[in-house]
Amino acid sequence: MSYNFKEIESKWQHYWQIKNVFSSNEDDSKTKFYVLDMFPYPSGSGLHVGHPLGYIASDIYSRFKRLKGYNVLHPMGYDSFGLPAEQYAIQTGQHPEITTKNNILRYRKQLNKMGFSFDWKRELKTSDKNYYKWTQWIFKQFFNSWYCIKDNKAKPIKLLIQIFEKEGNLNIKAHSNKVLKFSKDNWVAMSKNEKENILLCYRLAYMDETLVNWCPELGTVLANDEVKDGFSERGGHPVIQKKMEQWFLRISAYSQRLLDDIKELDWTHSIKEQQINWIGKSNGALVKFKVRKENDKNENYIIEVFTTRPDTIFGVTYLTLAPDHKLISKITAKNYHERVSNYVVKTNKKSERERLSDVKEVTGEFTGTYAIHPITKKEIPIWISEYVISSYGTGAVMAVPAHDLRDFKFAKKFNLPLIKVISSKDNDNEIYSGKEGKLINSDFLNNLGVTEANNKVINFLEKNNIGLMKIQYRLRDAIFSRQRYWGEPFPIYFKLGIPKILDDDKLPLELPSIEKYLPTKEGDPPLARSKNWEYKNNMPFEKNTMPGWAGSSWYFLRFMDPKNSKEFVSKDKLNYWGNVDLYVGGSEHATGHLLYSRFFTKFLFDTGHININEPFKKLLNQGMILGKSNFVYRIKDSNTFVSYGLINKYEVIRIHVDINLVKNSVLNIKRFKEWRQEFKESEFILENGKYFCGVETEKMSKSKYNVVNPDEIIDNYGADTLRIHEMFLGPIEQYKPWNTNGINGVHNFLKKIWKLFHDDYGGLKFNSIKPSSEILKVLNKTIQKVEEDIESFSFNTSISSLMVLVNLLTNSKCYSKKILEKLVLILSPFAPHICEELWSKLGYNQSIVYQKYPSVNTKILEEKSYLYPVSFNGKMRFKLEFSLDQDKIEIEKILLKHDKVKHYIQNKKIMKIIFVPKKIINIVF
RNA sequence: GCCUAGGUGGCGGAACUGGUAGACGCGCUGGAUUCAAAAUCCAGUUUCCUCGGAAGUGCGGGUUCGAUUCCCGCCCUAGGUACCA
Structure with missing residues (x-):
C-alpha cells in the first residue's frame, strides 16, 4: 500500500475540526504559551507559497509546545480593513464587505489545507463591528487622556481639568501642542469652546493642521511614496502640499519608554536597531538668537535653534531656517522679499521626501536680515534652505561650518565665513566633525574637551536665560486620519466645530452604506456621501476613517477573549494568557505595526486596562520567499x-x-x-x-505574474511535504527564491517513513525486535537535536537529523515498534497528517496532538571512547580511537609508535603534541 | 553616506562557546531492476594533479599548534534609513 497523502490529509483535517482538537481554554493546571502569527490582509489573489512560511514555523512550534505539556493559544484572524477592497469597490461598485467575506473564505480554506492547528473558535476580523466597536472604544480612551511628564504616564483628562481649575497650566508638565500660559482665573473665565480647544492640545488623540500631499484630481491624500516629482504615481496628476485638519495620536510622548523597554525584548538585533533609529533620540540644547531690528520694524523676534553640539557655539557664523519657518515672512528684509518668496514657493512644490532625498544640490537664499550671537553679540546672517525641516527640532539650525559637513558645504557654496573652534589632529582639514580635541577661539571654553565644554556652555546658557538643555526625538506623532471609506469610523461628532466623543452605549458607530466609494466633488472623504452622517440630526460625524493599523495594534489582546461584548478583553483571561510568547511575522513591520502595538500596549497599561507593558516577548522574523x-x-x-x-x-x-x-x-x-x-x-x-x-x-506579486500557488503543490505532493519542504529550504529568517527542486527529496523522506511501517502488500510490519545500540544512540540523539533545534527555530537542521535517523532505520531494516513510536512523535509537529495516521496504525485511538514528547535517555548517549581526528600541523590525516580514560601521556606513547604517524613525520622532529579531550589530536613538527 | 544582516561545491544549505569544512537534500555520473519508461534500490560526486599528495569557506593581511568561526583593511549582495542640526 502506498502513501496516499490525499486521503490521509483530508481525513485528519476533518477529524481535527469535528473534534475541536485545537480549541484552547484557560487551564490553571498547565503553563500557558501564546503563539501568534501576524494576521494577514485577505487579498483577492489568495495565499501564495510565500505566505505560509511563517505560519508553518509557528505551527510546528505550537504543536511542539503542546507535546511538551503547554496549554497553547494559537489563533488566526484577518486584518480586513484596507485599500485593495476599497479600490475594487470603486472599480466595480461591489461593497468591500462582500469582497472581504469571499476572500476570507478562500483564505480559511487554504489555511486548513495546510493542516494548521489554529483555534478557529477565536477567529476575528478587524472590519467586524463587534471588533471595531472596541477599536473605537480604545480611541476614546486616547481622546480622554493626557500625558503627565512628572509621573511619566497617561492620565485621565478629568484630572487635567481639575488641575487647570486649581492653578491653570502654569506648573503643568505635560506633552502637548503649543499652548499659551494661563492661570486659574484665566481658565475659569474661558468659554466652553475655548476650554475644549485647550484640552484638545493635551489629549493623546488630538486634531491638528498638517501639510499633506493632496491630489485634487483624485480627490485624495497620497502617501509620500505615491508621489513622484510632484505628480501622483497612479494617473500622473499634479500633487500639491495642502494644509489639512487631521487626527493624530501622541506617540511621541512615549518616545523614551519605547526606547528604554526595547532592551528587554527578545527580538533580533536589527529590528531593535531599526526602532531605535526610528525613535532617533539626540541630546543637545535649545539656543535663542535675537533677530537684529531693522529700521522699518520694531518688533523683537527670537529664533530658537536646536543643536547637538552646543560646545561649538563660538563657531556659529550664520543661521539657517526651514523654508516654511513661520518667522520668514516677518523677518525678511525688503529688498530680499521677492527672491525669498520665490524660493519658498519652489520648495513648497516638492514633498518633504523629495526635498530630503535630493541632496546633491545645495540651495538656499539670504533673508537680508541678521541675528545677534547670544554670547559674542556679533551679527550673523540668516539664511533659509530646504535642508532644514520645519518638523524636526525647531525648524532652524545654528550653522557651524567648521565642524558640520552640511553647514560646511552650504558655506562653501555661498561664501560664508568659517570659524574653527576645535583643534583636531587632522588640523589641515577645513572640516572636522569628530569629538576629540580641545576647544579654541571660544572664550571661556578654551582648552576644554568637547564633553566638558558642552556641560559648561549649557550651564551658561541656562543661567543667562538664552538656552536650555533639550532631548530631541525624531519620532513624530502619528497621523490617524484616512480619507477613505473602508476603515473604522471615528466615534466623533462636531458641535460648533469642536470634536466630541460618543458615549460608550452609542458604540459601535457603524460604517454607513454609500452609493459610490469615491471622494466627493468638494474633496470630502467618501463618508460625506452618506445621508444623515450626523449625530442627533445636526452635529456632523467625523468623515475620515481610521488607518489600517488602528485595528492591528491591539488584536493580540482580543484573541484572548474574542466574543466578549462587555469589555475588549476580560481581566481574568488577560491574567491567564498575558503577553504573546512567540510572535511570528515579516521584518517589514519593524517601525510600523510593531512600534504602534507597543505604543497601544503601554497606553492601555497606563490607563489600567491591561497589566502588561510590552505585547510581544519573542519575535521571529521569517524571511520572504x-x-x-x-x-x-x-x-x-x-x-x-x-x-x-x-x-x-x-x-x-x-x-x-x-x-x-x-x-x-x-x-x-x-x-x-x-x-x-x-x-x-x-x-x-x-x-x-x-x-x-x-x-x-x-517579490511575489500578482502584477509581476510570478506567483506560485500552494494549492497545486498540495495536490501533487500533499501538505506535509509542502510544510517540510518550506522548512528545509534554509534558515527561517533568510530571504530565498522559491524553487521546487528539492521537493522530491522531501516527499521521498515521507515515503520512506511510510515504508518503515508497511510491506509491499499493505500489511503492517513493525515488530518488537530489540534494536541495536547504535540505533538507540542515534534515536536519542535525534530526539535531543530536534527539540533543541525547534527551540532555536532551526527547523531545517532538525529535519536533516530526522532524515539521518530514517535512513539508518531503513538501511538496518529496523521496524521496532518502540523506535517507530518515538519517531512519529518527534516528527508530528512537522508532518502532522501522516503522523496522526501512523499513530493510529500503531494502535492508539487518541490524537497524537496531546501526547508527550519523548524524553532523552542520556545514559545511552554517554560515550566510553572517542574516534580522534589526528592532524599534522593542523591538517587532518586519519582517525584513531582512544578510550576516554586514557590520559595524554599514554596516548602520546601510542602515537609515537604508530606507523601512520611515523609516515607523516618522516625524519622531522616533533615540536609538540596538542591533545584536546573529545576534540582533536594535533602533532606539530 | 550611515545602520543591520549576509557572502561556504553545479544548486539549497550544515559545521554547538576556535578543533575532522561540505552533514542533509537536490542535481549529475555509473550500476541493479524493467521489453521499455516511471518509480525504487546500490555506489560515486569541492577543485586540481603525476593517485602520493596539493589547494580550498568573497579579497588582502594578522593572532593561534589549529580560523568558515577572533582582530584589522577592502570588495560584493540584500534590507532599513537619510541633509535629523
Whole structure:
C-alpha cells in the first residue's frame, strides 16, 4: 500500500475540526504559551507559497509546545480593513464587505489545507463591528487622556481639568501642542469652546493642521511614496502640499519608554536597531538668537535653534531656517522679499521626501536680515534652505561650518565665513566633525574637551536665560486620519466645530452604506456621501476613517477573549494568557505595526486596562520567499519581441510575462499570443529557434505574474511535504527564491517513513525486535537535536537529523515498534497528517496532538571512547580511537609508535603534541 | 553616506562557546531492476594533479599548534534609513 497523502490529509483535517482538537481554554493546571502569527490582509489573489512560511514555523512550534505539556493559544484572524477592497469597490461598485467575506473564505480554506492547528473558535476580523466597536472604544480612551511628564504616564483628562481649575497650566508638565500660559482665573473665565480647544492640545488623540500631499484630481491624500516629482504615481496628476485638519495620536510622548523597554525584548538585533533609529533620540540644547531690528520694524523676534553640539557655539557664523519657518515672512528684509518668496514657493512644490532625498544640490537664499550671537553679540546672517525641516527640532539650525559637513558645504557654496573652534589632529582639514580635541577661539571654553565644554556652555546658557538643555526625538506623532471609506469610523461628532466623543452605549458607530466609494466633488472623504452622517440630526460625524493599523495594534489582546461584548478583553483571561510568547511575522513591520502595538500596549497599561507593558516577548522574523519573474523584451514602438541573448542590439522595453508560459527560460510562443489580446499579432526574433526569457528574483506579486500557488503543490505532493519542504529550504529568517527542486527529496523522506511501517502488500510490519545500540544512540540523539533545534527555530537542521535517523532505520531494516513510536512523535509537529495516521496504525485511538514528547535517555548517549581526528600541523590525516580514560601521556606513547604517524613525520622532529579531550589530536613538527 | 544582516561545491544549505569544512537534500555520473519508461534500490560526486599528495569557506593581511568561526583593511549582495542640526 502506498502513501496516499490525499486521503490521509483530508481525513485528519476533518477529524481535527469535528473534534475541536485545537480549541484552547484557560487551564490553571498547565503553563500557558501564546503563539501568534501576524494576521494577514485577505487579498483577492489568495495565499501564495510565500505566505505560509511563517505560519508553518509557528505551527510546528505550537504543536511542539503542546507535546511538551503547554496549554497553547494559537489563533488566526484577518486584518480586513484596507485599500485593495476599497479600490475594487470603486472599480466595480461591489461593497468591500462582500469582497472581504469571499476572500476570507478562500483564505480559511487554504489555511486548513495546510493542516494548521489554529483555534478557529477565536477567529476575528478587524472590519467586524463587534471588533471595531472596541477599536473605537480604545480611541476614546486616547481622546480622554493626557500625558503627565512628572509621573511619566497617561492620565485621565478629568484630572487635567481639575488641575487647570486649581492653578491653570502654569506648573503643568505635560506633552502637548503649543499652548499659551494661563492661570486659574484665566481658565475659569474661558468659554466652553475655548476650554475644549485647550484640552484638545493635551489629549493623546488630538486634531491638528498638517501639510499633506493632496491630489485634487483624485480627490485624495497620497502617501509620500505615491508621489513622484510632484505628480501622483497612479494617473500622473499634479500633487500639491495642502494644509489639512487631521487626527493624530501622541506617540511621541512615549518616545523614551519605547526606547528604554526595547532592551528587554527578545527580538533580533536589527529590528531593535531599526526602532531605535526610528525613535532617533539626540541630546543637545535649545539656543535663542535675537533677530537684529531693522529700521522699518520694531518688533523683537527670537529664533530658537536646536543643536547637538552646543560646545561649538563660538563657531556659529550664520543661521539657517526651514523654508516654511513661520518667522520668514516677518523677518525678511525688503529688498530680499521677492527672491525669498520665490524660493519658498519652489520648495513648497516638492514633498518633504523629495526635498530630503535630493541632496546633491545645495540651495538656499539670504533673508537680508541678521541675528545677534547670544554670547559674542556679533551679527550673523540668516539664511533659509530646504535642508532644514520645519518638523524636526525647531525648524532652524545654528550653522557651524567648521565642524558640520552640511553647514560646511552650504558655506562653501555661498561664501560664508568659517570659524574653527576645535583643534583636531587632522588640523589641515577645513572640516572636522569628530569629538576629540580641545576647544579654541571660544572664550571661556578654551582648552576644554568637547564633553566638558558642552556641560559648561549649557550651564551658561541656562543661567543667562538664552538656552536650555533639550532631548530631541525624531519620532513624530502619528497621523490617524484616512480619507477613505473602508476603515473604522471615528466615534466623533462636531458641535460648533469642536470634536466630541460618543458615549460608550452609542458604540459601535457603524460604517454607513454609500452609493459610490469615491471622494466627493468638494474633496470630502467618501463618508460625506452618506445621508444623515450626523449625530442627533445636526452635529456632523467625523468623515475620515481610521488607518489600517488602528485595528492591528491591539488584536493580540482580543484573541484572548474574542466574543466578549462587555469589555475588549476580560481581566481574568488577560491574567491567564498575558503577553504573546512567540510572535511570528515579516521584518517589514519593524517601525510600523510593531512600534504602534507597543505604543497601544503601554497606553492601555497606563490607563489600567491591561497589566502588561510590552505585547510581544519573542519575535521571529521569517524571511520572504521570493518569486522568479520572467521577462520578454519588446522593441520600442513595435510589436516585435527579441530573445534575451539579443537585446543589446535593439532598444527594448522589458515586460513581465506569466511564469506559467515559460519553461526553463523558453517562452511558449503560442500560449503567449493567446495570453493577452495585445500580443495576438506579435512577432519574434529567436535564438536557435527558441525565444529565451530574462529571469530575475523579486517579490511575489500578482502584477509581476510570478506567483506560485500552494494549492497545486498540495495536490501533487500533499501538505506535509509542502510544510517540510518550506522548512528545509534554509534558515527561517533568510530571504530565498522559491524553487521546487528539492521537493522530491522531501516527499521521498515521507515515503520512506511510510515504508518503515508497511510491506509491499499493505500489511503492517513493525515488530518488537530489540534494536541495536547504535540505533538507540542515534534515536536519542535525534530526539535531543530536534527539540533543541525547534527551540532555536532551526527547523531545517532538525529535519536533516530526522532524515539521518530514517535512513539508518531503513538501511538496518529496523521496524521496532518502540523506535517507530518515538519517531512519529518527534516528527508530528512537522508532518502532522501522516503522523496522526501512523499513530493510529500503531494502535492508539487518541490524537497524537496531546501526547508527550519523548524524553532523552542520556545514559545511552554517554560515550566510553572517542574516534580522534589526528592532524599534522593542523591538517587532518586519519582517525584513531582512544578510550576516554586514557590520559595524554599514554596516548602520546601510542602515537609515537604508530606507523601512520611515523609516515607523516618522516625524519622531522616533533615540536609538540596538542591533545584536546573529545576534540582533536594535533602533532606539530 | 550611515545602520543591520549576509557572502561556504553545479544548486539549497550544515559545521554547538576556535578543533575532522561540505552533514542533509537536490542535481549529475555509473550500476541493479524493467521489453521499455516511471518509480525504487546500490555506489560515486569541492577543485586540481603525476593517485602520493596539493589547494580550498568573497579579497588582502594578522593572532593561534589549529580560523568558515577572533582582530584589522577592502570588495560584493540584500534590507532599513537619510541633509535629523
